[in-house]
Amino acid sequence: MSLIKTHGLVLKSIDYGEADKIITLFSNNLGKIQVLAKGSRRPKSRLMTAIQTFCLGEYVLFKGKGSLYILSQCDVQQTFYNLRTNLERLSAASYILNLCREVVQEQEANTLLFTLTVSCLNLLCYSHIQPSIIVTAFEVKMLGVIGYRPHTVSCVLCSGDLKGQIAFSAGLGGVVCSSCRFKDPHSLKISHGTLNTLRYIQDTDIKKISRIKINESTMNELDRILTLFIARRLEKIFKSKDFMKTVFGDLKKEV
Ligand SMILES: [Zn+2]
Structure with a gap:
């Protein structure tokens, strides 16, 4: 054998x-x-x-x-033993594994996703980077690796410039301009700061993610659009993400 x-x-x-x-x-x-x-x-x-x-x-x-x-x-x-000593980091890592279980195909190699996953677990375990930033970066990069990279360079519908009030359309797969945003009633308004952060994460190596600073309102917008987009593309709601957010929220209250 x-x-x-x-x-x-x-x-x-x-x-x-x-x-x-x-x-x-x-x-x-x-x-x-x-x-x-x-x-x-x-x-x-x-x-x-x-x-x-x-x-x-x-x-x-x-x-x-x-x-x-x-x-x-x-x-x-x-x-990754240290993950077990910190509920916030453990819940983030569990959500990442949950996403992998869903997107990795049986008997089909995905070296890029494997490397990304191991890098994120290392960051969660050994770095001081906020777990919510690591998870957001994982979600954005995972979408790229599995072929669902959100379109962020121009309007996904008309290819026009992204000026004024823009929005994110999970159904159309990217950012829509101020005129096109009404064509998808489910699109979510986003700020230009959120768009820039999304682009930065898409184009930056995961190992350099420590340089990124994300304020609370940008993080909330990113969370909303990524949760919606992932649910739509993978046709699944992730309870482990809800649990992770509950843990993050409880810890914030304690501070
Ligand atoms: Zn447009």
């Missing part, structure tokens, strides 16, 4: 049978795959760390029945 070596991140881990786990692995070169980790819930299992959500490592697998893989061993590189 031939062994397969792959760089992977655990997106989800569920109990299976008496002592096994089935993990959803985001593999750098295989996309989303289901992996059976036999006996991994036994107290002395050497796979105990490899099956934890957020574990990043070099996984050694072999092909099982159908589309299932069997975990043979794993060289663990990162567990």
